[in-house]
Amino acid sequence: MVWLEEEMKExxxxxxxxxxxxxxxxxxxxxxxxxxxxxxxxxSKRGENAxxxxxxxxxASFNEKEIGGIKYFEALKGKTIIGYCVTVVGEGYGGxxxxxxxxxxxxxxxxxxxxxxxxxxGLGSQISEVKPGEKDPGFLRQFIGKSARTVEVxxxxxxxxxxxxxxxxxxxxxxxxxxxxxxxxxx
Amino acid sequence: xxxxxxxxxxxxxxFINNFILARFLGxxxxxxxxxxxxxxxxxxxxxxxxxxxxSIITWLIYYLVLAPYHLEYLRTLSFILVIASFxxxxxxxxxxKFPGLYKIFGIYLALITANCAxxxxxxxxxxxxxxxxxxxxxSFIKSVLQGLGAGLGFTLAMLLMSGxxxxxxxxxxxxxxxxxxxxxxxxSLMSMAFLGFSGxxx
Amino acid sequence: xxxxxxxxxxxxxxxxxFRLVLGLCPTLAVSTSxxxxxxxxxxxxxxxxxxxxxxxxxRGIVPEKVRIPCFIVIIAxxxxxxxxxxxxxxxxxxxxxxxxxxxxxxxxxVLGRAEAFSSKEPLARSILDALGMGIGFTWALVLISAxxxxxxxxxxxxxxxxxxxxxxxxxxxAPGALLTIGLLIGIMNYFVMKSKARVK
Numbered sequence: 001m002v003w004l005e006e007e008m009k010e011x012x013x014x015x016x017x018x019x020x021x022x023x024x025x026x027x028x029x030x031x032x033x034x035x036x037x038x039x040x041x042x043x044s045k046r047g048e049n050a051x052x053x054x055x056x057x058x059x060a061s062f063n064e065k066e067i068g069g070i071k072y073f074e075a076l077k078g079k080t081i082i083g084y085c086v087t088v089v090g091e092g093y094g095g096x097x098x099x100x101x102x103x104x105x106x107x108x109x110x111x112x113x114x115x116x117x118x119x120x121x122g123l124g125s126q127i128s129e130v131k132p133g134e135k136d137p138g139f140l141r142q143f144i145g146k147s148a149r150t151v152e153v154x155x156x157x158x159x160x161x162x163x164x165x166x167x168x169x170x171x172x173x174x175x176x177x178x179x180x181x182x183x184x185x186x187x
Numbered sequence: 188x189x190x191x192x193x194x195x196x197x198x199x200x201x202f203i204n205n206f207i208l209a210r211f212l213g214x215x216x217x218x219x220x221x222x223x224x225x226x227x228x229x230x231x232x233x234x235x236x237x238x239x240x241x242s243i244i245t246w247l248i249y250y251l252v253l254a255p256y257h258l259e260y261l262r263t264l265s266f267i268l269v270i271a272s273f274x275x276x277x278x279x280x281x282x283x284k285f286p287g288l289y290k291i292f293g294i295y296l297a298l299i300t301a302n303c304a305x306x307x308x309x310x311x312x313x314x315x316x317x318x319x320x321x322x323x324x325x326s327f328i329k330s331v332l333q334g335l336g337a338g339l340g341f342t343l344a345m346l347l348m349s350g351x352x353x354x355x356x357x358x359x360x361x362x363x364x365x366x367x368x369x370x371x372x373x374x375s376l377m378s379m380a381f382l383g384f385s386g387x388x389x
Numbered sequence: 390x391x392x393x394x395x396x397x398x399x400x401x402x403x404x405x406x407f408r409l410v411l412g413l414c415p416t417l418a419v420s421t422s423x424x425x426x427x428x429x430x431x432x433x434x435x436x437x438x439x440x441x442x443x444x445x446x447x448r449g450i451v452p453e454k455v456r457i458p459c460f461i462v463i464i465a466x467x468x469x470x471x472x473x474x475x476x477x478x479x480x481x482x483x484x485x486x487x488x489x490x491x492x493x494x495x496x497x498x499v500l501g502r503a504e505a506f507s508s509k510e511p512l513a514r515s516i517l518d519a520l521g522m523g524i525g526f527t528w529a530l531v532l533i534s535a536x537x538x539x540x541x542x543x544x545x546x547x548x549x550x551x552x553x554x555x556x557x558x559x560x561x562x563a564p565g566a567l568l569t570i571g572l573l574i575g576i577m578n579y580f581v582m583k584s585k586a587r588v589k
Contacts, residue, residue: 014455021459025466032470033260039477095315116484132549209563214413216495260473261480263491264465303414303433305494363579367410371571379564
């Protein structure tokens with residue numbers, strides 16, 4: 001039975017050493033996480049704020065709210081609400097995409113921005129690409145002035161060549177979520 | 188229970204986003220073991236076994252421990268340790284209980300710990316099937332299917348490549364392109380062919 | 390100086406990408422633009438050097454049988470650190486590199502050097518080796534990314550080179566990467582063979 005005890009002792013020793021290293025590692029990581037957490041959250045807020053300002057340049061401030069699971073921002077000029085910025089999650093070709101749609105009180109689109117996406121570089125990624133010399137993404141510009149209730153690929157939105165699915169994903173996500181949002185707001 | 192979504196995941200992972208030819212995960216083994224068909228397919232089966240099991244285990248860890256307690260930053264550490272332990276454990280069990288199986292793919296198991304495909308699919312599962320820390324509908328089945336598809340796609344690519352390389356033995360390859368470079372060039376052509384699957388959506 | 394040689398070998402003679410053919414997965418996936426290439430190179434070098442320090446320091450303490458899991462824990466820790474740092478201070482880069490930052494943990498270069506070198510060599514040598522490999526990996530990445538970005542996107546470091554060039558998307562997509570690295574390794578093989586023949 002001696003050799004069995006030897007093996008057990010070895011196993012316990014190995015387990016302990018590995019355990020200690022894991023513990024140290026976890027502590028180091030927990031510290032790093034806490035240190036970087038505020039910065040990481042601030043970064044995502046920055047992307048959001050930049051998009052909000054681009055969509056609704058007239059708004060002086062934004063009020064973050066939530067209704068029925070949809071996060072949105074009230075766009076305020078002084079005390080009056082001049083529109084809403086609704087966050088939209090779409091299912092693209094490569095994965096989820098996060099968008100923000102700016103609308104007025106009746107659902108006419110003021111602007112769309114893509115916060116992040118996982119589309120194919122060079123093809124689907126054109127949904128958020130800005131051509132040189134222009135200020136905003138060409139694909140998203142065609143949404144401005146149209147009613148979010150009725151945007152549809154083929155009817156009033158043109159797809160990007162070679163990126164049909166990505167284009168459709170953006171359009172249907174905008175359509176669906178804004179319709180949901182407006183319905184919830186009415187109640 | 189949208190069956191078409193699940194079928195789509197399998198088809199997508201095996202053909203459209205083939206782990207080797209489109210995602211570049213698992214290349215080291217691909218270049219190293221694809222010279223002859225029998226070892227290539229054996230490796231493929233071993234990888235499929237590990238990717239599927241790893242998908243199950245890592246999904247459970249993420250769902251039960253990491254996400255609820257906001258420990259997502261421990262994902263890399265926990266996943267790789269779990270995968271390494273599982274591979275060790277599986278090798279011992281298979282060697283003892285299923286010697287026939289061990290003969291087929293046992294020796295490749297140890298190599299698989301560092302295989303990008305295994306860790307890659309585990310990370311991919313939590314990236315695509317969890318939204319803001321919450322599992323999406325059918326997340327578990329989708330993850331397992333993606334893991335299975337990853338391995339099957341890997342095996343498919345290995346099978347195709349080994350078939351070509353066996354024939355290549357009789358061709359006159361320029362000296363500087365022998366072995367590794369020509370394999371990459373062939374892989375490039377295969378990858379181009381697989382691009383033909385893209386855009387497929389149900 | 391033999392010590393300096395430990396650093397230099399990673400740059401050319403034992404270049405991890407072109408000669409040792411290691412760490413291919415991120416190399417091909419990430420090299421769609423030079424910025425990505427540099428970013429990944431720096432991240433990988435950070436992990437290489439950091440883990441080599443600790444692997445070398447725990448040389449006597451960690452028993453043979455558990456060494457691989459211990460190396461993995463050390464490497465995974467550094468990978469997570471650089472991942473968090475990048476998310477906080479370089480979010481755009483972090484998003485482009487995506488899941489390939491966590492994937493550094495299974496990068497054959499990192500585990501390979503820990504196993505083959507840092508676990509057996511003293512601290513200074515290990516750091517030099519890791520640095521050399523890291524920088525060698527980085528310049529290989531930059532070379533591949535430069536070719537793919539210029540030919541496939543018409544830009545370099547994000548700046549458009551000429552307005553009249555419609556780039557072949559092929560180079561940015563998967564097949565272009567495989568073709569580029571195949572040809573590059575072939576070219577390097579050719580030169581190595583030539584210099585060997587000349588020595589004879």
